[in-house]
Amino acid sequence: MSDEVRVAVESDEDMLPARAEARSLALRLGFSRTDATLIATAVSEVARNIVVHAGCGEITMSPVVEDGRYGLIVKAADEGSGIRDIDAALEHGYASRGGLGLGLSGVRRLMDEFDVQSQIDCGTTVTMAKWRVRDELERLREKRRRSV
């Protein structure tokens, strides 16, 4: 499995490679097309947040393969002005687009793990992960592949 991927986000145009890498990594890991779409969606939203609220930042995507499961961990970090009220930002129905449930609150629902750390004037780091349990057949295939 390849190492982590880093994408610098400095403008709207950088959302494209971030999405593409997320989707590509997810599909290579073995996520379904639907899950890969949701992961790309989540990365889109956090990249958009970086561009809109901080101006620039970085997204790091790390594939993880364990015996019982595989997953993709995404970390989106910036050094912007920070989030004044994280609870409000994550509350369902609260979003930059008039309370539609998009933005960070929407991303949290798409991913299996989600964490936001933010300090005023220091920046924000969003860490999220999506996991899939590997079934027995998949584990056997992986075992056979490693033994070759």
Place this chain on the structure above:
Amino acid sequence: MTSDTAFRSAYASALAAYLLDGDEAALQKAYDLGRDAVSDEISLLEIGSLHHELLANAVSRGTSAAERHRMTRAAGEFLLETLSPYEMVARGFVDARDATLFERKRAVMLRQLSTLLSDASLAADAAGQYEEVLRLAADHARELTSAEWCLVAIRDGIEILSGDAKDDAADARRHLVTLSREAAVRSDRRPAVAAHADDSSCGWIAAPLTALDGTEYGSIHVADKAAGEFTEADNALLVHIAEMTAAALERASIYEHARSPTKKRYPSR
């Protein structure tokens, strides 16, 4: 984007571009269209219908089975992107529904507590009515704040502990009794909020039991939230329960005095 016509036109162009080139830029466009559609409240049925119509037209122009298969698969990827914002919103609806149900349950329980406290405070059995009031308050406070423990302590040494028996029950009880004595000397009406990470309890909040005339009866404490930490909503709920309990104690005291005028009114001063 404010009109269905504009959306249909943009969707058709973006889908055609993706069927031709199949690149990530077109998929991002699909996602942006989905976000706009959510914002403009365009029906999922409209999107499904439009997509199917465009796909049928595209496939009918396919020159081979392989080409038609490729276009069908690509169109599916495009549709997934457009619908992913709806997925976020749909999951949010479930969260909102669960939160509403939870708040409704809380409101029902509070109304029930109010009725029970009222009945208990006017019970004929004076000896047991204070304990009954405190027991009701402790059980409801524990359930409503999802706490492992609730201790209600009033002057004259009456204490009611609500919670499942555990091996460390004795330690937890001693801890909460200590906290209740500290809170009892406080005349501040605001609840105390503290999280003690270095002991057996995982979070603790308390509120004074103070009657409208300023009489201090004691305090109510909950500790060890089942999941996460106590929230501002839990604080507000505990204060509300404390106020209801203090009112019930005052009512019980007045009623007891009315039955036995020679007896001093509770609490003893």
